[in-house]
Structure formats: structure tokens, C-alpha cells
Amino acid sequence: MIKNPARYTGVFRLSNARTKLIQNVTQSKEIKFGDFMEDIVTEYIEKMGYQNLNKNIGTDLEGNALSADQVFCDGEDNIYLIEQKIRDDHDSTKKRGQYANFKKKYELLIKKVSRKKYYREYVVY
Numbered sequence: 001m002i003k004n005p006a007r008y009t010g011v012f013r014l015s016n017a018r019t020k021l022i023q024n025v026t027q028s029k030e031i032k033f034g035d036f037m038e039d040i041v042t043e044y045i046e047k048m049g050y051q052n053l054n055k056n057i058g059t060d061l062e063g064n065a066l067s068a069d070q071v072f073c074d075g076e077d078n079i080y081l082i083e084q085k086i087r088d089d090h091d092s093t094k095k096r097g098q099y100a101n102f103k104k105k106y107e108l109l110i111k112k113v114s115r116k117k118y119y120r121e122y123v124v125y
Contacts, residue, residue, distance in 0.1 A: 034086040038069050057108050
């Protein structure tokens with residue numbers, strides 16, 4: 001707030017600084033809850049008998065590191081990619097961006113997996 005007060009106040013801001021600060025705090029809590037849920041699902045997947053794989057998939061063409069919420073495989077060479085979302089209140093632009101991001105991860109994972117001989121087929125969800 002001190003570094004960028006314009007994010008909280010301004011002539012064209014419909015909400016006041018207090019409301020914007022509350023919004024930031026609640027979003028922060030939602031993000032932490034989402035991280036917690038990722039950890040729980042990772043443990044659950046392992047207890048179900050699947051093998052968790054490295055969530056760091058690689059880098060995209062722009063050099064951005066891509067990691068997934070869940071990447072795991074079963075005993076039959078199937079690989080699963082999951083992106084978890086806690087909030088669903090995003091506008092359509094944000095949802096399209098999330099889909100595009102998932103698609104990048106999916107395509108990068110396919111390239112990474114296809115280089116490994118021991119995976120003769122893969123399924124990504």
C-alpha cells in the first residue's frame with residue numbers, strides 16, 4: 001500500500017481504500033487456502049496409489065517457468081495433469097487466460113513425456 005497507493009485510492013476507483021484493502025486480504029487468504037488444498041490433493045493422490053511427478057513442467061517460449069497443481073501417473077503409463085481452482089468468480093477474459101495457460105502446460109508436458117521411451121502412451125486431463 002505504501003509503495004503504490006494509487007492501487008487503493010484514486011479519482012476513478014469505485015471502491016474506497018478500506019474496501020480495496022479488505023479485498024486484497026481476502027484474496028490472499030483464498031490463495032493460501034488454494035495452496036493448502038493442492039497439498040491435500042497431492043497427499044490424497046499418493047494414498048490412492050498413484051505416483052506424484054515433478055510439478056515443475058519446464059519453461060514456455062517466453063522463458064516463464066510453468067508448474068502444475070498436480071502431475072501424477074498410474075501403473076499403466078498414463079499421466080494426469082490437473083489444475084485446481086478455488087474461486088470461480090473470474091470474468092471470461094481471466095478464464096480464457098487460465099485455459100491458455102493450461103494448454104501451454106499440457107503441450108509442454110506432452111513434449112517432455114514423448115521423449116521418454118518408457119511412456120508408450122499418455123492421457124492428460
